[in-house]
Amino acid sequence: MSNDPDLVISLDKATVTRSGKDLIRDIDWRVEADERWVVLGPNGAGKTTLLSLVAGRLHPTRGVAQVLGERLGRVDVFELRARIGLASVAVHDRIPGDETVLDVVVTAAWSVVGRFRESYDSMDTGRATALLRQFGAGDLAQREYGTLSEGERKRVQIARALMTDPELLLLDEPAAGLDLGGREDLVRRLAEFAADPDAPAMVLVTHHVEEIPPGFTHALLLREGGVVAAGPIQSVMTSDNLSKTFDVALRLDRVDDRFSARAS
Numbered sequence: 001m002s003n004d005p006d007l008v009i010s011l012d013k014a015t016v017t018r019s020g021k022d023l024i025r026d027i028d029w030r031v032e033a034d035e036r037w038v039v040l041g042p043n044g045a046g047k048t049t050l051l052s053l054v055a056g057r058l059h060p061t062r063g064v065a066q067v068l069g070e071r072l073g074r075v076d077v078f079e080l081r082a083r084i085g086l087a088s089v090a091v092h093d094r095i096p097g098d099e100t101v102l103d104v105v106v107t108a109a110w111s112v113v114g115r116f117r118e119s120y121d122s123m124d125t126g127r128a129t130a131l132l133r134q135f136g137a138g139d140l141a142q143r144e145y146g147t148l149s150e151g152e153r154k155r156v157q158i159a160r161a162l163m164t165d166p167e168l169l170l171l172d173e174p175a176a177g178l179d180l181g182g183r184e185d186l187v188r189r190l191a192e193f194a195a196d197p198d199a200p201a202m203v204l205v206t207h208h209v210e211e212i213p214p215g216f217t218h219a220l221l222l223r224e225g226g227v228v229a230a231g232p233i234q235s236v237m238t239s240d241n242l243s244k245t246f247d248v249a250l251r252l253d254r255v256d257d258r259f260s261a262r263a264s
């Protein structure tokens with residue numbers, strides 16, 4: 001086991017098998033504290049499975065998975081999960097629709113400390129409000145979560161994931177379902193956040209190269225449960241690698257730190 005304190009994720013030949021099928025297979029992956037990764041791949045490639053693994057929601061069937069220095073399968077995942085912020089549809093499904101947005105964000109802290117409180121600490125409320133503002137959802141604090149649009153919910157989920165000041169932030173398709181203006185606004189906010197040296201290590205899953213925020217440092221391309229390429233974003237994000245990943249001839253363009261792709 002590595003003792004490198006900056007190593008946030010360390011997978012060695014990690015494999016997750018369900019119903020006789022390898023959903024991800026022999027994944028070797030290292031993520032350091034100051035890195036911001038994008039995980040890209042087509043439908044069914046295993047992106048969500050990989051994210052669930054590093055979120056401590058799954059154990060590897062084979063191989064070794066270490067997150068924040070703890071080996072999955074050997075550690076109390078409840079404590080580990082408290083150190084990880086996860087924004088995903090799975091989290092959304094557990095949020096009651098009649099809860100106010102502010103409650104949705106503040107209660108992330110409660111579940112971590114594992115105690116019930118009748119009223120908020122003003123520090124919690126202040127932090128939640130600041131996070132909602134940071135991700136463009138400040139005006140929504142008093143709304144019922146169930147009444148929000150998909151794009152609005154995504155912003156609230158990110159604020160909730162950050163409420164506990166996690167050491168690792170996992171974002172599952174944060175821009176999915178957003179309109180063009182909403183996507184561009186969120187990409188800009190994520191880019192600003194990624195540039196903050198105090199921000200946690202990040203892993204962002206997406207299908208679309210347009211959703212990669214500038215400043216993201218590394219990319220992992222997945223196809224059929226295996227890694228096509230992984231490493232610094234400049235060397236991994238090529239037309240060749242992208243074509244292999246999506247199994248279609250693609251041309252990748254990069255302008256001002258933003259990517260776009262089309263069939264070639």
Ligand SMILES: Nc1ncnc2c1ncn2[C@@H]1O[C@H](COP(=O)(O)OP(=O)(O)OP(=O)(O)O)[C@@H](O)[C@H]1O
Pocket residue numbers: 018019021023041042043044045046047048049050207
């Ligand atoms: N419990 C399970 N048993 C069998 N197959 C499963 C199970 N869970 C997921 N799969 C399959 O594993 C593959 C990888 O799923 P996963 O959700 O990780 O992919 P993904 O890259 O996130 O896909 P998408 O982009 O469509 O969300 C898919 O083909 C899926 O149908």
